[in-house]
Amino acid sequence: MTVEHLQELHGLPTFVFPSKGESTELPAAEVVAWSIAASPYSDETEEFTQVFERFLSTVEVAKVRALIIGQWGEPYDNSSDDVVELLVAAKDRLTSLEALFIGDLEAEEAEISWIEQGDVTPVLTAYPRLRELGVRGGTGLRFPAVKHEALRTLTFEAGGLPGEVVRGVVASDLPALEYLEMWWGVEEYGGDATVADLAPLLDGGRFPRLRHLGLRNSEIQDEIAAAVAAAPVVAQLASLDLSLGVLSDAGALALLDGQPLTHLKWIDLHHNFVTEDVANRLRAAWEPAGVEVDLSETGDSWEDGDEIHRYTAVAE
Template structure:
């Protein structure tokens, strides 16, 4: 799996590129991105044009694509600084997606992110934050009373970010998705980094939890199945990772769920059937689509398993 298409909807709104060919007739999520290869316009130029031509008092969502040429060490702080400098002109802004870049533009693990903490500490009205890319990504534990949706998509999520999310005070958070990735691209989390989240008690509004795209998906299954937080979750997304029968067995008792997503997995047919037999009669919608087969290479006796997204 690779990311080939830009977002078409975000924050419950259609995504429209700026400048638009025709003025939108209703609320939209504005997408801002520069052409890094053939254009002379900087992101700062594009941003100045945006805030001077759009009625920013009505803007509720912004999707940011490319802000610099890949590999030139232009990090997302250039975007964050511009947004925060204009925050008084964006009173309705409640949704931001940072890094809407597809494979043809940049590999996910090469997207040059930065410390995203200032977005949360300076925008108390924010209810949805999406981030793609783990290179240079940082976060400190925060208190934020309004944030309801947090999605972080990476090929390798630094353990400092995992720990910071887990230790943050986010009482309104109802949907959390973390693409944990692989160690080769920075996915160096440890169980203790997830412990404050899994122990429950902090994220009282959480109803959808995704711990996805990991080369340690079996371990995640065991941690989640034995956790306190899973008892309050309705949707559990453990998809896109290296999930085998060993990990899936821990999920058989989770009959209280409404949805269990395991797509992109390495389960045997027998294990998939056992999961469906245990959970579907209890009313759980189970996704065991996209079964994978381990690769085998000449001269290497051990099979090779892979996550959906890494580099």
């Protein structure tokens, strides 16, 4: 799977804030998701701080609703801490901000595991009206438990999501949260979360408005599936996403043998290692009830003697 630049955020199309000296007509501030970046490999000498300040002084930022933060320098040398500080400092100017994504880098700029993040929760404190927060990159990422009344969507894309991030999320007080997506990744790249870390979430009641749960891209996808199969939280969901990982027949059958899932609108299991026979059993159990099921794509694997090695869609 190729991780690419966001084409939209919060229902708004992406507009890349132009480089210094570039003659480009700017759209109205509120109709696009503004993408801001500073590449160290371009001929342009501006650093991210300078680009961001130019953005603040050029655009009618009091009307900006969505902001995408791209490359802020050498991603493996500079964490997002300075970016978070800039965003916090601009809180009295970005007064309409509803959506924020930090780390919109694609593979040509940096592999996902090279993106150095930090503690992103200060932006939630600074922007109490924020409805959507997304982060790409798990290296150095921190998310201590936080309270936020307005956040509806929270997404983490990582080749290795730290367990402390998962624990921080499930310990947070997010009464408006409707959509939660976490890419767990692999232990080799820092993905050391365990199913036990999910317990407060899976037990239900933690996020009363949660309607979508995505626990994706995991090398322990079968364990996650088995836990979800018996989890009380599933009753409140409208959709479930366990895609991009190494789901095999064991995890798929756990879902089939667990609680009924026919109340869900869709279940995404694409990029899996499920045999055709078991896939047909899943479809037969769910599709007649109107559940949309995605079982497409077989993941990459290779055999070493009697051992089969399977890979998540995103790792390095």
